[in-house]
Amino acid sequence: MRILHILAQRPSLTGSGITLDAMVRHAAGAGHDQRVVVGVPGSDPAPEVGGLAADRIHPLVFDRGPLDFAVPGMSDVMPYPSTRFSALSREQLTAYRCAWVDHLRPILAEFQPDLIQSHHVWLMSALLKDLAPDVPVATQCHATGIRQMALCPHLENGVRTGCSRNDAFLVLHVDHKEQLAHCLGVPDDRIHVVGAGYREDLFHARGREPGNGSSLLYVGKYSAAKGVPWLLDAVERVAAARPSLRLHIAGGGAGDEAELLRARMDRMAPVVVQHGQLSQPELGDLARRCNVCVLPSFYEGLPLVLAEALACGCRLVATNLPGIQKELAPRFGEALNVIDLPRLEAVDRPLAEDVPAFVDRLERALGEALAKEPLGDPGITMPGALSSFTWNAVFDRVEKVWLSLS
Numbered sequence: 001m002r003i004l005h006i007l008a009q010r011p012s013l014t015g016s017g018i019t020l021d022a023m024v025r026h027a028a029g030a031g032h033d034q035r036v037v038v039g040v041p042g043s044d045p046a047p048e049v050g051g052l053a054a055d056r057i058h059p060l061v062f063d064r065g066p067l068d069f070a071v072p073g074m075s076d077v078m079p080y081p082s083t084r085f086s087a088l089s090r091e092q093l094t095a096y097r098c099a100w101v102d103h104l105r106p107i108l109a110e111f112q113p114d115l116i117q118s119h120h121v122w123l124m125s126a127l128l129k130d131l132a133p134d135v136p137v138a139t140q141c142h143a144t145g146i147r148q149m150a151l152c153p154h155l156e157n158g159v160r161t162g163c164s165r166n167d168a169f170l171v172l173h174v175d176h177k178e179q180l181a182h183c184l185g186v187p188d189d190r191i192h193v194v195g196a197g198y199r200e201d202l203f204h205a206r207g208r209e210p211g212n213g214s215s216l217l218y219v220g221k222y223s224a225a226k227g228v229p230w231l232l233d234a235v236e237r238v239a240a241a242r243p244s245l246r247l248h249i250a251g252g253g254a255g256d257e258a259e260l261l262r263a264r265m266d267r268m269a270p271v272v273v274q275h276g277q278l279s280q281p282e283l284g285d286l287a288r289r290c291n292v293c294v295l296p297s298f299y300e301g302l303p304l305v306l307a308e309a310l311a312c313g314c315r316l317v318a319t320n321l322p323g324i325q326k327e328l329a330p331r332f333g334e335a336l337n338v339i340d341l342p343r344l345e346a347v348d349r350p351l352a353e354d355v356p357a358f359v360d361r362l363e364r365a366l367g368e369a370l371a372k373e374p375l376g377d378p379g380i381t382m383p384g385a386l387s388s389f390t391w392n393a394v395f396d397r398v399e400k401v402w403l404s405l406s
Contacts, residue, residue, distance in 0.1 A: 004113035008124040024050025026395035066095040072142040077223035077253040121145030126162025136405035137166040142317035144300030147162035172302035175322035196304040201285040205313035205377035217290035222253035222261040227296030234362040287312035292369040299348040307389040
């Protein structure tokens with residue numbers, strides 16, 4: 001099949017970018033002919049995606065011409081300079097849509113894809129049936145599209161109308177399927193649960209370092225929506241009883257919120273160790289040196305970082321979001337300590353009165369996880385727990401949907 005992949009933001013640096021990279025690599029192995037379209041900043045106009053040759057990658061460059069703003073991101077805090085969709089003016093939104101239409105038309109005409117694989121139920125995916133009404137479109141959903149509809153109600157109707165015309169939707173878990181069916185009003189048989197995965201060649205427990213039993217890992221954006229301020233509160237308390245405690249943070253962010261968190265982490269050194277944005281191989285190496293991976297987030301789809309960390313032998317602490325509670329907890333068993341969320345007054349903002357109890361729960365869960373015996377190699381101690389979360393397994397499910405549309 002000739003497959004055109006489209007991601008309207010930077011590849012490789014977020015969950016959707018990692019998913020794109022994995023799908024391209026596996027599709028190449030299965031013999032599919034592919035092109036990739038991505039949105040990039042002027043500082044990185046020639047991205048690498050899935051090992052494809054440069055002439056098969058078609059970036060739309062921002063920070064210049066009519067797109068004189070940073071690449072918009074699907075989260076309010078991205079691991080690179082970005083623009084919030086909610087902050088775009090009417091003129092900028094028009095320029096955004098027109099630039100994508102003008103960029104895609106010649107690619108579609110020249111490549112003549114058998115299938116378009118888009119990412120995110122959002123503005124880009126809503127345009128595709130206008131441009132290619134006869135080409136099947138499968139949209140991979142990463143949960144953030146539904147969140148953006150709540151944050152940008154002025155864009156919601158256009159996204160719903162446009163995206164509902166697409167032929168198939170690939171979602172992370174059963175709750176996600178129900179949310180999307182309700183949101184778009186599309187029948188269940190067009191929505192397919194495919195999950196998310198990790199790279200077994202990079203994330204494994206071979207050569208794991210035992211450490212000192214006091215190493216925590218957080219991977220993600222410097223963002224309140226990820227629970228980072230309250231993670232730092234809890235870590236300060238745990239460190240008072242464990243002077244050797246270290247919280248290793250891999251990630252970053254741009255904007256005022258991220259800078260405030262970065263400054264606080266600087267003040268908490270040496271307890272907090274900031275590693276910046278790591279490559280996938282570097283992240284695997286770091287995870288093998290840590291005991292517990294923590295994700296105190298208030299909004300997630302199916303966070304593949306938990307599968308990656310578990311594969312490296314980390315115990316896990318995470319909030320009881322639907323994808324974690326229903327998809328990961330039954331498979332990961334006692335390796336995963338799930339804590340209750342605070343009540344939320346917005347999509348991902350906790351009620352102030354619930355925050356102290358949330359920090360208490362987080363502190364207690366971290367202490368309990370650190371006190372347990374090392375997990376060891378989950379391939380031996382938990383056989384089969386991760387089998388459905390490999391990219392091989394995910395791609396098999398995705399490819400079945402592609403073939404059903406051809």
